Amino acid sequence: MMAAAAARADRPPASQASGPVAIVAGSGRLPLLIVEALERAGRPCRVLAIRGFADPATRRRADATVDLLDVRGALDTLCGWTPAGVTLAGAVARPSPAALLNTLAAYRNRETLRSLASGGDDHLLRGVLALLEEHGLQVLGVRDLAPGLMAPVGRFGALGPDEAADASVAAGRALLASLSPHDVGQAAVVASRRVLAVEGPEGTDRMLDRARTLARRPLGLGRAPAAMVLVKRAKDGQDLRVDLPAIGPRTVKRAAQTGCIGIAVGAGDTLVLDRAETVALADRLGLFLLGLPPDPEPAP
Template identity: 40%
Template structure:
């Protein structure tokens, strides 16, 4: 039996980790746990941690997306009550603070938190252009602008993505996420009520927040990201080397080639 537990949310990444360690125990928050996984409530986190230790779990990996659950104060059990003040304070401070608090709670329970890329290093591509299309000088200028913006907004615990065209910021990732952001750009360029005159082309840049703990909530792209970027009229995607995972890389690169988008891994 594996000493690994996968705390799984939604999306493709948890399934890839299950393939990497088929014997791992899989669990998830109620409402987000994959089929067949152990489901637990945040109000019972302390008891859940005790159960992990009892089954011999030593390593934890978090994977997949989820929304912040609502908490029922009347359902908090005795083992979880001491954790509530810290988690409640972190929830008011933003996603990064909350994730750091969650990691510390698991580590204080004697569990080692690892990142998905510790199990599947190939999720992180090497620096370079992965597609037939390559970024031109205009795209490089947009990438520089996007990088500067994300480095400025990251400390404020904003998102990990931005869309820039001709040096203009069309969208900055926030709580709704990357997919919603790209769909918003598509709406800007459509013929509906949200349409506005904006520059053509542009790129999506994805980077982790400065100082982010890269064991959890590392940015991810995949084939659906490429398709949404194409639908938004972008010319390409740039991601940080060592900081953004690509799921189903061959399919993702093929989708970009089909759409004649560039996919660039940058410093």
């Protein structure tokens, strides 16, 4: 046992400054957008695709594939690459209790998975981070690797908010700040000072569906409340290496269908996927896009 402990102590860290960036890829376009940004910068990278979640294009680019619940297999692969850093990109679904009970990989890793799945999303992500760091892997965020994907401060479409929309944005921003300690969602739909919906575990798309119903727009008919906006921002204290709010063309389309006249997001902490397409679609549908600067520091 002492010899084994000594061998572990002598083992070099899994992360190496000269190694590739390892991208653990879930669903969506983000993993390949990061690959493109790294390749433009001349940085080597490897992709570990999560089976059943990574898109076909991502799987074709992947250097290896692993099951969602095969923690040991994922760690062995990542450590074997001796990466300069690891980033988690793309969406995955929280494993169900049935999956935890019936998957062989989950059985082998049942104590780790039981711990990770025992709390809210923030607890889960913190657990994943701790697990990677315990194995000597440095976790990097999208902001470190592809800062050009983040929302800028100010207007980044052709349109801007009017006074009424500014009031809605301010109300939504204050609401989300007040909810930050409670591990609630990252988005809300607000009309003037009336809160129509707050994002929960169902995600932004389904929240927008609820807001559309509550705004009394059956089948898309009728008039939406005045100055209705979607506000999306990171929670205070959120670890932005692994959990970033994001918008893209689908968000713009859904917000327009809900009756929103604009979208306001946290600048520097919100991803804008396929920005050119997102901005062009917002302009065409008559929505403003606004990047909100960080909240001012409280006075001492």
